[in-house]
Amino acid sequence: MGGPNAQTATLLMHCPDRPGVVAAVTRFLAGHGANIIDLDQHVDRAEGVFFMRVKWELDGFGLDTAGFGAAFESAIADDFQATWQLHHDARPLRMALFVSKMSHCLYDLLSRWQSGEWRVEIPLIISNHETLRPVAEQFGLPFHCFAITPETKAEQEAREIALLEENGIDLVILARYMQIVSPQLINAFPQRIINIHHSFLPAFAGAKPYHAAHARGVKIIGATSHYVTEDLDAGPIIEQDVTRITHRDSVGELVRKGQDLEKLVLARGVWAHLQRQTLVYRNRTIVFS
Amino acid sequence: MGGPNAQTATLLMHCPDRPGVVAAVTRFLAGHGANIIDLDQHVDRAEGVFFMRVKWELDGFGLDTAGFGAAFESAIADDFQATWQLHHDARPLRMALFVSKMSHCLYDLLSRWQSGEWRVEIPLIISNHETLRPVAEQFGLPFHCFAITPETKAEQEAREIALLEENGIDLVILARYMQIVSPQLINAFPQRIINIHHSFLPAFAGAKPYHAAHARGVKIIGATSHYVTEDLDAGPIIEQDVTRITHRDSVGELVRKGQDLEKLVLARGVWAHLQRQTLVYRNRTIVFS
Amino acid sequence: MGGPNAQTATLLMHCPDRPGVVAAVTRFLAGHGANIIDLDQHVDRAEGVFFMRVKWELDGFGLDTAGFGAAFESAIADDFQATWQLHHDARPLRMALFVSKMSHCLYDLLSRWQSGEWRVEIPLIISNHETLRPVAEQFGLPFHCFAITPETKAEQEAREIALLEENGIDLVILARYMQIVSPQLINAFPQRIINIHHSFLPAFAGAKPYHAAHARGVKIIGATSHYVTEDLDAGPIIEQDVTRITHRDSVGELVRKGQDLEKLVLARGVWAHLQRQTLVYRNRTIVFS
Amino acid sequence: MGGPNAQTATLLMHCPDRPGVVAAVTRFLAGHGANIIDLDQHVDRAEGVFFMRVKWELDGFGLDTAGFGAAFESAIADDFQATWQLHHDARPLRMALFVSKMSHCLYDLLSRWQSGEWRVEIPLIISNHETLRPVAEQFGLPFHCFAITPETKAEQEAREIALLEENGIDLVILARYMQIVSPQLINAFPQRIINIHHSFLPAFAGAKPYHAAHARGVKIIGATSHYVTEDLDAGPIIEQDVTRITHRDSVGELVRKGQDLEKLVLARGVWAHLQRQTLVYRNRTIVFS
Structure with missing residues (x-):
């Protein structure tokens, strides 16, 4: 929260661990013009689950909330069986x-x-x-x-x-x-x-x-x-x-x-x-x- | 333990809390020539119990272990219903x-x-x-x-x-x-x-x-x-x-x-x-x- | 501070280290009817200075502020060259x-x-x-x-x-x-x-x-x-x-x-x-x- | 170090911050068969520098040390002006x-x-x-x-x-x-x-x-x-x-x-x-x- 974050979006997701998730998500975001300012991921190896948080600047990003949902589902979430939430950080x-x-x-x-x-x-x-x-x-x-x-x-x-x-x-x-x-x-x-x-x-x-x-x-x-x-x-x-x-x-x-x-x-x-x-x-x- | 403590004794005691314990014990020790180098006491007010640790230099102290026991019992412990241990710190x-x-x-x-x-x-x-x-x-x-x-x-x-x-x-x-x-x-x-x-x-x-x-x-x-x-x-x-x-x-x-x-x-x-x-x-x- | 302390006094003092200080102060306080509820002392052996804090209940204590000063000076402070402060804890x-x-x-x-x-x-x-x-x-x-x-x-x-x-x-x-x-x-x-x-x-x-x-x-x-x-x-x-x-x-x-x-x-x-x-x-x- | 890490490699790198670095590196590694087990990145926004650590399993990875250097230089490091070190974790x-x-x-x-x-x-x-x-x-x-x-x-x-x-x-x-x-x-x-x-x-x-x-x-x-x-x-x-x-x-x-x-x-x-x-x-x- 706070001023500097006002024009950012944050994606939280998890899915079964599989090679290529980070590459796929970062390619998807870069392809829509996102400038990633924070990316943190974690693999729970005992459970075989991949977790990620990505935050990017909305300036220059080509998808609105509805557009993101549709595009992310078809490009990433379906394929990787991902559970995800998107947050627009502008709203307190x-x-x-x-x-x-x-x-x-x-x-x-x-x-x-x-x-x-x-x-x-x-x-x-x-x-x-x-x-x-x-x-x-x-x-x-x-x-x-x-x-x-x-x-x-x-x-x-x-x-x-x-x-x-x-x-x-x-x-x-x-x-x-x-x-x-x-x-x-x-x-x-x-x-x-x-x-x-x-x-x-x-x-x-x-x-x-x-x-x-x-x-x-x-x-x-x-x-x-x-x-x-x-x-x-x-x-x-x-x-x-x-x-x-x-x-x-x-x-x-x-x-x-x-x-x-x-x-x-x-x-x-x-x-x-x-x-x-x-x-x-x-x-x-x-x-x- | 350690060099500087080798010629010291430590007394640990507890008794029902009552005014005058510290005064009585310190007077007793001073009377036998103890130079106290550490004294810490605590009163558990909820339980009504007084606790004390006193450490003194043996140089100049007039009582040996047996002598201490007899003297401390009659001067302090009986009166205050104290439970106590004396340790000579010289022995590792x-x-x-x-x-x-x-x-x-x-x-x-x-x-x-x-x-x-x-x-x-x-x-x-x-x-x-x-x-x-x-x-x-x-x-x-x-x-x-x-x-x-x-x-x-x-x-x-x-x-x-x-x-x-x-x-x-x-x-x-x-x-x-x-x-x-x-x-x-x-x-x-x-x-x-x-x-x-x-x-x-x-x-x-x-x-x-x-x-x-x-x-x-x-x-x-x-x-x-x-x-x-x-x-x-x-x-x-x-x-x-x-x-x-x-x-x-x-x-x-x-x-x-x-x-x-x-x-x-x-x-x-x-x-x-x-x-x-x-x-x-x-x-x-x-x-x- | 706070309710339970309202009727207590606290003495802070320091003086050149010398055997018998604790015994002298606690005897003095007990003699005037103080019920000590906290006593903590410390000897800085490198500096040769003795420090003490004592807190007691005023109920039953026989000296007011002026009386304490005169009595403590003549009984303790002069003899031990002590610097001291007395605080009545009732006043916020x-x-x-x-x-x-x-x-x-x-x-x-x-x-x-x-x-x-x-x-x-x-x-x-x-x-x-x-x-x-x-x-x-x-x-x-x-x-x-x-x-x-x-x-x-x-x-x-x-x-x-x-x-x-x-x-x-x-x-x-x-x-x-x-x-x-x-x-x-x-x-x-x-x-x-x-x-x-x-x-x-x-x-x-x-x-x-x-x-x-x-x-x-x-x-x-x-x-x-x-x-x-x-x-x-x-x-x-x-x-x-x-x-x-x-x-x-x-x-x-x-x-x-x-x-x-x-x-x-x-x-x-x-x-x-x-x-x-x-x-x-x-x-x-x-x-x- | 330790058993589980013996067959892994770790890449440490930094370069001027620019969109697309994570995507490029993860795509490069995935393309050579790396199974990434840890990825951590950090952007120092004040300095404008991107830092990353990636660790992957060598089992199934298609490049040896010399091969990695040549391939990584031409695919990533030249383009992003990256400074990097590769460590094979097998050697104590x-x-x-x-x-x-x-x-x-x-x-x-x-x-x-x-x-x-x-x-x-x-x-x-x-x-x-x-x-x-x-x-x-x-x-x-x-x-x-x-x-x-x-x-x-x-x-x-x-x-x-x-x-x-x-x-x-x-x-x-x-x-x-x-x-x-x-x-x-x-x-x-x-x-x-x-x-x-x-x-x-x-x-x-x-x-x-x-x-x-x-x-x-x-x-x-x-x-x-x-x-x-x-x-x-x-x-x-x-x-x-x-x-x-x-x-x-x-x-x-x-x-x-x-x-x-x-x-x-x-x-x-x-x-x-x-x-x-x-x-x-x-x-x-x-x-x-």
Whole structure:
């Protein structure tokens, strides 16, 4: 995102590994006038799968979105059995933020948006509590509160989905949203919901990871940003990082130190998605650099 | 360990937290002529326990080991209900190394010993395979091979314990020893067996952690050195560290990158023990710095 | 800072190293009813200097500030030639933020304040540009702009100092303030001005460190928070951290990745000061943990 | 290196950036029957230079070394003004180790060689002191001692160069060799001498970096592996890493902690070279991953 990328397109694709894919794709793009500015590929030799990300300047490129689809299918995708996505980078993605009571990730994301560090739109903030409404208002953003009980969950989530769709949301960020999201919402945004979990998954999945980390006596704590799937805290990991702790750190200190990690790891995960660097395959991510 | 510490003593103690412990202990030591060169204390407020490590120069100190015990018991330990250990740092610890087929940790430990980086004695190496006998011979060390099958395990371990005791072993290092150690051995060396596990515990306990890490798609891998208890890979953690990986790393690459971590994390854990910096309390370690 | 610390006092002291200091101080405090909750000491053996930080609960403590000074001087400080500071932790520190055009550190500090993560007061923000006035207003804080030219610098800084003094400022944070601060301001707030420099000092001191890092081809970049002294970028370092980069990272990417480091390293440095964990001695800091 | 790579070739190239390079090279390789197993490219947009590393299986590839050169020149290199190197990975590289008195890097490199972790040959060890001869002998390697004084330096280095050439040395490793290497040796092995410097360059270049780091009061120390050029400690950086220190660490502790970093950073730098992942351009390295 950001100015320099505004007139570029990014192709993400994968297919069974076979000699000649890179040559075929680069010849196809060059033939249509693309000036490639980034190409990264990866072969998973154990799985026999080829992955590629290519980014090129649209200036001088001879195909529009519809034209690209038709031409790429017949020239490449059919032959190589490729699965692909094309992104025109000019349009900023539209993100919805889901929060509960803790504000550190919310402030961090809002400041990246408001300062222009990220070229992104945030049409709305959704919460299950009123607590952070003042923060949304301070940044001039609509705040929608949907209180959730076991009885109302299905209905409230249906209203949330409707709201997300009305607002043309591309990406949902669970910024320390303390509710398990149900399959209906997940399936409405497949591989487009990013969560931050406050541990180095798979250690300490579930509730109260800092308490569990303290009880186990670990010497490092971590945070993990991942795409949300129906298996709790088990979706494809985008980014992780850790920080060192000692016996001196109480649970309260773990929470304090961990919050700085959470902000950073969530922001890096979202950034990778915004940059179209991520590709999910069998519950793992390729994160092109 | 090492030259400058040769004429020092280290006291490790813990007791129920109560005002006046530091004052009482430092007054006691000063009264017997100790010049304190390091004092570190920690209060676990959740548990209400006080921990302390004090190190002093023996030159001018008026108590020998037996004298210290009697005097410290009556002046301090009885009153404060303290549990304590005294170590005279002049005597190098005697370590036994347990290995199987992988040599990276063995080479690393032997080079620290042979170069004099660590002031320690290694009277013997024990293995369940013949593979690393040439490395032991190259470094001039006795190598004892005890092949282990389910049927022979109890008997072979009994012979190992006898050998360890004959050699006056203080500390057992499982340097990628690929056998589960039984309670009889653990109980013969309580809090004196250090293992290196090739994951950031508690994630990926048990066998084949690099395969599990690859399958889960984590973005960091780790290693953990810990005291061995009867619960597999669940003993008190001494040290952990991690390294970043990407989707490009095959299981083989994780193994390769992980081995450098294992060497480092095991060495740091052993060093902390040699320096008498570690104190175990309820399955967690205090590691004084 | 924060709730649990509100009724505590912290003593920072250093003196020539001599047996018996810890015993004397802890006996003194215990004698006046202090319940010590944290004690950390350090002996710099090369310099022969003893450093200590002690924190205790005021509940039941028998001395007020004036009483402490007199009693501590006669019982301890005179005898041991100690230099000391006493802090009553109940009073939140008052910080002034100096900024220019970049907002990332400002947002980060303001969100820590507004969310209550830090118990601190921010009476005003000072800048040499109008750029960030909207951010100050959004957070409801006074914003004072002092445009600075070589001709006006002395006069403008004098007005800034007056404003800081009127507002009872304890601590000045240069949150990417792109002006060299003159000795008159430094001397008005000795060891009470914290700067963030966007490199791992002493590498790349001065202007444009990211450009210099890119030109040198380093594989890690860093950030440093330090107390400001008259030597540019050469004051006592409080905290540093680094992040890995590759040949793929343009100067623009270094700036983007570095800004996250700057926020974190500045926040950690300020936090250590707020917690009274820092002690400066001969251009180096002791940062008690 | 290692088994799986034995029947592969690696091409490293760079040229002025121009559309169509990737397509041309991959078409050329595919046309000669190459099965590409790794392709990584990078465009330095500021310099306008294109860099690429391609690795393919030799099984089924129709060109031998001489044939490749002629064909690649006429089909690609002439047209794109490319600078290139081709490496057949079957042949293990031959490394000479230069050491002085410190053994930690030497042990580490020798254990990687002897254990088979690295598929490499070490025909000899060269030193300016006799100190480490026993280590060489223990590993069964020739050890040549060339005492160096200002008067004998030119002559002794000439003998060293002759010895290196007689032994068909591909790569020289300065494993804490405490002598400045003169231009005649550097020019005999351009971009084929790797040094480990015990600081995070460019900070603390030159002698006694741990003393300088301690005096400056930094909170992290580092190590840097780099290609040696005529400018002392200023050659292209291959790898760097850091470790956190505190005020408690004496110069001796920095040395101890730093040695572990040095081993790791040197090994990673050498590994990258062995894997043909490094390409030097204008005093910076591209390290393909």
